[in-house]
Amino acid sequence: MHHRVRHAFPFRWAMRQSLRRMESASAEEITRYQERRLRALVRVAASRSSFYREWFAGSGVDPASIRTLADLPRLPLLDRSHLVHASDRFLVYPRKLMWVAHSGGTSGRVVTVHRTPGSSAFELSALQRQWSWFDVPHRPRSLLLRSNDPDPHRTGVLTRKVPGAGQLAVSSFRLSREQLPRLLEQIRAFDPQVVEGWPSSITILASLLRDRGERLPVTAVIVSSEVVTAEQLRLMREVFYGPVIDYYGQTERVAMAGNCEAGGYHEFPDYGIIELLPVEGRTDRWEIVGTPLHNWGFPLFRYRTGDEVGPSPTAPCPCGRAFRLLGRIDGRVEDTFTAANGQPLPLPHTVVKNLVGLREVQVAQLAPGRFEFRLVPTTGSDIAAAQQQALQNVDKYFGPHQTVTFRIMDHIPREPSGKLKAAIRLTNL
Numbered sequence: 496m497h498h499r500v501r502h503a504f505p506f507r508w509a510m511r512q513s514l515r516r517m518e519s520a521s522a523e524e525i526t527r528y529q530e531r532r533l534r535a536l537v538r539v540a541a542s543r544s545s546f547y548r549e550w551f552a553g554s555g556v557d558p559a560s561i562r563t564l565a566d567l568p569r570l571p572l573l574d575r576s577h578l579v580h581a582s583d584r585f586l587v588y589p590r591k592l593m594w595v596a597h598s599g600g601t602s603g604r605v606v607t608v609h610r611t612p613g614s615s616a617f618e619l620s621a622l623q624r625q626w627s628w629f630d631v632p633h634r635p636r637s638l639l640l641r642s643n644d645p646d647p648h649r650t651g652v653l654t655r656k657v658p659g660a661g662q663l664a665v666s667s668f669r670l671s672r673e674q675l676p677r678l679l680e681q682i683r684a685f686d687p688q689v690v691e692g693w694p695s696s697i698t699i700l701a702s703l704l705r706d707r708g709e710r711l712p713v714t715a716v717i718v719s720s721e722v723v724t725a726e727q728l729r730l731m732r733e734v735f736y737g738p739v740i741d742y743y744g745q746t747e748r749v750a751m752a753g754n755c756e757a758g759g760y761h762e763f764p765d766y767g768i769i770e771l772l773p774v775e776g777r778t779d780r781w782e783i784v785g786t787p788l789h790n791w792g793f794p795l796f797r798y799r800t801g802d803e804v805g806p807s808p809t810a811p812c813p814c815g816r817a818f819r820l821l822g823r824i825d826g827r828v829e830d831t832f833t834a835a836n837g838q839p840l841p842l843p844h845t846v847v848k849n850l851v852g853l854r855e856v857q858v859a860q861l862a863p864g865r866f867e868f869r870l871v872p873t874t875g876s877d878i879a880a881a882q883q884q885a886l887q888n889v890d891k892y893f894g895p896h897q898t899v900t901f902r903i904m905d906h907i908p909r910e911p912s913g914k915l916k917a918a919i920r921l922t923n924l
């Protein structure tokens with residue numbers, strides 16, 4: 496549904512023009528563009544978002560004094576904890592004009608964010624610009640491999656056409672050797688121009704195809720949400736031939752980056768401002784802090800993504816764009832779970848992403864097909880509703896016949912790194 500609205504958005508043409516202009520802009524022109532939007536967003540936030548109204552009043556900082564990128568650090572850093580509860584404080588427009596989204600990423604703390612239709616349209620336009628570097632058309636026929644189940648209530652259904660979007664969705668947990676011939680027939684009839692989704696899901700399909708000696712040539716493979724390993728890259732190229740387009744973003748939509756046709760990994764500076772915050776105790780790691788420039792209804796400044804990068808390359812990218820180069824983005828690695836029937840289940844944090852109203856949440860794999868949800872409630876948490884939602888999620892994303900248990904806790908144990916993970920595996924499967 497959202498896709499149709501995004502494609503029809505009235506300012507799309509102007510957005511595309513602006514995005515195209517920025518590609519050949521100089522570093523100075525890019526900075527001027529960022530600062531102009533930053534000033535306007537600060538003005539809106541200071542007068543109309545209750546969080547920033549209170550912050551400016553309490554801090555004594557004059558909103559009009561935030562004028563350049565050098566002034567940005569005078570604004571407070573935000574993190575996930577600001578969006579777990581009462582994220583409405585950041586709203587500038589009435590809720591009903593906004594789209595709502597939830598996610599914990601791989602972190603175990605589910606946030607609620609709001610988006611204007613315009614910012615979603617800009618997001619898609621920014622992606623389409625990146626695709627154009629690889630000769631992918633604006634609306635490619637796309638084979639979509641995430642967790643989307645075509646129809647959880649009918650076992651024989653392998654794929655689903657997404658109306659209006661030109662997508663054929665395949666669920667990760669329906670990728671099996673037995674189903675492959677029938678699945679491949681449906682994929683070939685659809686004739687995809689791109690394969691799009693999670694690297695781990697795409698890799699499952701790629702290895703099934705390779706084992707049968709099949710190839711599925713496409714213009715490009717589009718991946719996001721996870722670190723892509725060298726082995727995954729090799730396999731995707733072997734089976735799908737096309738180049739791999741990788742982009743980075745988050746549910747909070749504060750910053751975006753992606754690779755170019757010359758192999759550089761670039762910030763998309765017209766989408767958001769990226770600051771790199773040194774990671775404590777490390778001299779070679781930085782956290783990505785994003786200030787989005789297009790979501791006028793829900794302004795956020797200096798949001799800590801929790802995602803880390805290594806050192807940026809020093810040589811300019813041969814593609815010639817003035818978009819700053821980023822180091823390798825790490826931190827999005829998750830163990831694959833295993834379903835009751837032995838199927839691999841990539842990115843299992845998907846089953847906790849809409850469990851809102853809890854302080855912390857985690858899903859643990861105890862054995863194949865056996866999962867424990869750990870819930871840390873807070874005042875006003877509706878545990879019964881969260882449990883009901885969790886059961887539905889498992890049915891939808893992991894498939895039927897799984898065993899689910901719940902444990903209510905005061906605190907979920909952290910990883911040795913100190914991080915809370917949304918999904919963990921307790922056994923070697």
Ligand SMILES: [Zn+2]
Pocket residue numbers: 755756757758759760761812813814815816
């Ligand atoms: Zn480049």
